[in-house]
Amino acid sequence: MIDKNHKQFGRKMDSAVVHGYQGCDPLTGAISFPIYQTSTYKNPGLNSNIKFSYSRCDNPTRAELEDTVAMLENGLAGFAFASGLAAVTAVFSLLKSGDHVVVSDDIYGGSYRQIEELWKNFGVEFTYVDVGDIDAIKTSVKPNTKMIYLESPTNPMMKVADIAAISEISKNCGAYLVVDNTFLTPYFQKPIPLGADIVIHSGTKFLAGHHDTTAGFVVVNDEAIAARMGLILRTEGSGLAPFDSWLLLRGIKTLALRMKKHEENAVKVAAFLKDHPAVEKVYFVGLPEHPSYEVSKKQTTGFGGMISFTIKDVNKVEQVLCGGDMIMFAESLGGTATLITYPQTQTHASIPADIRNRIGITDRLIRLSVGIEDAEDIIADLKKMLG
Numbered sequence: 604m605i606d607k608n609h610k611q612f613g614r615k616m617d618s619a620v621v622h623g624y625q626g627c628d629p630l631t632g633a634i635s636f637p638i639y640q641t642s643t644y645k646n647p648g649l650n651s652n653i654k655f656s657y658s659r660c661d662n663p664t665r666a667e668l669e670d671t672v673a674m675l676e677n678g679l680a681g682f683a684f685a686s687g688l689a690a691v692t693a694v695f696s697l698l699k700s701g702d703h704v705v706v707s708d709d710i711y712g713g714s715y716r717q718i719e720e721l722w723k724n725f726g727v728e729f730t731y732v733d734v735g736d737i738d739a740i741k742t743s744v745k746p747n748t749k750m751i752y753l754e755s756p757t758n759p760m761m762k763v764a765d766i767a768a769i770s771e772i773s774k775n776c777g778a779y780l781v782v783d784n785t786f787l788t789p790y791f792q793k794p795i796p797l798g799a800d801i802v803i804h805s806g807t808k809f810l811a812g813h814h815d816t817t818a819g820f821v822v823v824n825d826e827a828i829a830a831r832m833g834l835i836l837r838t839e840g841s842g843l844a845p846f847d848s849w850l851l852l853r854g855i856k857t858l859a860l861r862m863k864k865h866e867e868n869a870v871k872v873a874a875f876l877k878d879h880p881a882v883e884k885v886y887f888v889g890l891p892e893h894p895s896y897e898v899s900k901k902q903t904t905g906f907g908g909m910i911s912f913t914i915k916d917v918n919k920v921e922q923v924l925c926g927g928d929m930i931m932f933a934e935s936l937g938g939t940a941t942l943i944t945y946p947q948t949q950t951h952a953s954i955p956a957d958i959r960n961r962i963g964i965t966d967r968l969i970r971l972s973v974g975i976e977d978a979e980d981i982i983a984d985l986k987k988m989l990g
C-alpha cells in the first residue's frame with residue numbers, strides 16, 4: 604500500500620516516471636534501484652513482523668516497481684506479475700462460481716481464451732458487449748454481475764469506452780470496474796480517477812517498452828481489494844522476478860519520452876495510411892472521425908501509438924506484413940521498434956472466426972504498433988510494404 608502523501612505525489616508525470624516511488628534505494632542510496640536477487644531473507648527473531656520473508660510473497664525490487672506503478676495510476680496498491688495474462692488471472696480470481704461478468708466483445712485474444720477455456724469451467728458467467736454502447740452495457744447487467752471488464756482503447760479495433768459513464772453503471776450494481784490500460788499507460792490515461800476500481804496492464808508493452816521481458820500489473824484503490832490481491836499473488840505464486848522488475852523500473856524511466864514519440868509518429872502514420880490507395884479504413888483514436896474522438900479527448904491526455912487498418916486486397920497481406928526493411932512482422936506491441944501484426948493468425952487466433960469477423964478482425968485487418976524511430980523512415984517502409 605502506498606502513502607498518497609508521499610513526497611513523490613504531486614509531481615508531474617515526466618518527473619514521476621524518472622524517480623519512481625522512493626527515488627533511490629533507501630538502504631544504500633543507489634540511484635539505480637538494486638536487483639535484490641534473493642529468494643529468502645534472514646529473520647531477526649521469532650514472531651518478528653518483517654516485510655520481506657520470501658520472494659514469492661515480497662521482494663524489495665518488485666515492491667519499488669509495484670509502488671511506482673500504483674503511484675503513476677493514482678491507485679492505493681500495485682501488484683507486479685510475470686505477464687499481463689497472469690495479472691488477468693489474478694483479477695478474475697477475485698470472482699467465485701455463479702458470478703457474472705460483463706466483458707468487452709473486443710479484447711486481447713489471450714484474455715478471451717482465458718475466459719473461454721478456464722473461467723467458464725469454474726462456473727463464472729460472461730456476457731460480451733460493445734463497450735462503446737452504454738445502453739448495451741446497462742442491459743447486460745444481471746443481479747449476479749460482479750465485474751465489468753474492458754480495454755480502452757480495445758485491442759485491436761480501437762474502440763473507446765467512456766470510463767466515467769461505465770463506472771456509474773458498475774457502482775449502481777456493486778460490481779468492480781476493471782480497465783486494461785495497456786494501450787495508453789498512465790501517461791495518457793488514468794482509469795482510477797475516472798471511476799475504475801482495478802487497472803490491469805500487460806507491462807510487457809509500453810511500460811517495459813524495449814521488447815525484452817514479459818510482465819503484468821494490477822493496480823487497485825481499495826484496502827480490502829488490495830489485501831485480497833496480495834493474497835492471490837502470494838498464493839498463485841505469479842509475482843514478477845527481481846531482474847524483470849528492474850527491467851520494468853528502468854523502462855518506466857523513459858515512459859514519458861517514449862509515449863510522446865509513439866504518439867507523434869502515430870499521428871503522422873495514421874494520416875499517411877488514410878490517404879493511401881491500398882488502405883480501406885484506418886482505426887486510430889487520434890483521428891477526428893473516430894466515433895469516440897470526443898470521449899478520448901475528455902478522458903485521456905493523448906492518443907497513444909496503436910493503429911489498426913484494413914487493406915483493400917487480401918492478396919497483398921503477406922507483402923504488407925513482411926515486405927518492410929525496418930518494420931518487423933511480430934506479435935506484441937508498445938516497444939521501441941515498429942511492429943506489424945496480423946490479429947487473425949497471431950494475437951486473436953483463439954477467437955472463433957465468426958466472432959472475429961463480426962467484430963471486424965477480418966483477413967484484411969492489420970495492426971501496427973508505431974515505434975519511436977524517425978517517422979519518415981516508418982512511412983517510407985510502409986509505402987514499400989503497401990506497394
Ligand SMILES: Cc1ncc(COP(=O)(O)O)c(C=O)c1O
Pocket residue numbers: 686687688689711713714754758783785786804805806807817818819935950
Ligand atoms: C491489451 C492486452 N492485455 C493483456 C495482454 C496480455 O499480456 P502478456 O502478453 O504480457 O501476458 C495483452 C497482450 O498482448 C494485451 O494486448
